[in-house]
Amino acid sequence: MKQKHTMHHSTIVDADPDTVWAEVRDPMKLVEIVSGDAVRNVGWAEGGTLERVPSRYDFTLVFCEGLVEQEVAGRNEVKRSSTYRAVAPTMGVDGYLATIRVRPITNDPDRSYFEWSRELAIADDADREVVDSIIAMMENQTDAVRDFFAPPKHRPTKPQSTKPQSTRR
Numbered sequence: 523m524k525q526k527h528t529m530h531h532s533t534i535v536d537a538d539p540d541t542v543w544a545e546v547r548d549p550m551k552l553v554e555i556v557s558g559d560a561v562r563n564v565g566w567a568e569g570g571t572l573e574r575v576p577s578r579y580d581f582t583l584v585f586c587e588g589l590v591e592q593e594v595a596g597r598n599e600v601k602r603s604s605t606y607r608a609v610a611p612t613m614g615v616d617g618y619l620a621t622i623r624v625r626p627i628t629n630d631p632d633r634s635y636f637e638w639s640r641e642l643a644i645a646d647d648a649d650r651e652v653v654d655s656i657i658a659m660m661e662n663q664t665d666a667v668r669d670f671f672a673p674p675k676h677r678p679t680k681p682q683s684t685k686p687q688s689t690r691r
Contacts, residue, residue, distance in 0.1 A: 525643070525644040525646075526641060526642065526644065527641070527644060527657060528640070528642075529639070529640050529657070529661065530637065530638070530639045530640075531637070531638050531663075531664035532635065532636060532664065533635075533636050533664050533665065533667065534633055534634070534635060534636075534668070535624075535634040535635075535636045535667065535671045536632075536633055536668075536672055536673060537633070537634060537671040538631060538632050538633070538634060539602060539624050539625065539626045539634045541634075542624045542634045542667075542671060543624045545671075546604075546622055546636070546667065547572075547599075547602075547604055549594060549604075549606065550564055550565065550566070550572075550579065552622070552667075555666055555670045556666040556667060557581075557659070557663070558666075559584065560585065560659065561581045561582060561583060561584060561590075562581070562582050562584055563580070563582045564580075564581040565579065565580065565581070566578070567579055567580045567591070570593070575595070575596060576593045576594060576595050576596075577594045578591065578592070578593040578609060579594070580592070583656075586613060586652055588612050588613040588652075589612065590608070590612050591608065591609045591610040591612065592606050592607065592608055592609060592618070593606060593607060593609050594606050595607045595619075601623070602624040602625070603621060603622065603624075604621065604622050605619070605620065605621045606619075606620055606621075607620070611645065613649070613652045614644060614645045614647075614649055614650075615642050615643070615644060615653065615656065616643045617642065617643035618640070618641070618642050618643070620638065620639065620641075621638070621639050621640075622636070622637070623635075623636070623637045624636055625637070636664065636667055636668070637664075638663065638664050638667075640660065642657070
């Protein structure tokens with residue numbers, strides 16, 4: 523029996539559901555939002571496109587040069603949900619299934635509820651350090667979505683000097 527790791531993360535996002543969905547429904551954008559410099563070569567594969575489901579996409583994890591091959595397996599535009607899965611084993615993960623959802627907050631239409639559920643099947647001979655690194659990275663990705671939509675922080679203005687100005691005469 524394969525070892526499984528299941529996780530569910532959620533957060534409140536400071537943007538309306540349509541705005542959030544417009545970004546996260548696209549796996550290319552989502553991977554960039556949640557992984558930034560930790561990935562490279564993010565792109566559609568085998569003729570995949572945003573509008574075609576199922577559709578394959580790939581990216582490389584920089585820390586271990588591991589190729590991740592996934593596909594959008596299902597998408598529901600009305601319910602703002604997308605399910606994707608691994609199409610090939612990668613770095614000790616034999617199987618991966620994930621679903622993201624964006625839901626409205628009924629009493630605050632300018633904010634959204636974002637949730638991400640995932641299940642990983644871990645290979646018996648997996649390098650635990652690599653798998654633990656992948657899981658640790660995933661644990662922070664919901665926060666990355668939240669932070670992406672956060673309003674810009676105001677920089678404090680430089681305080682005015684309280685020293686009296688010297689005057690030359």
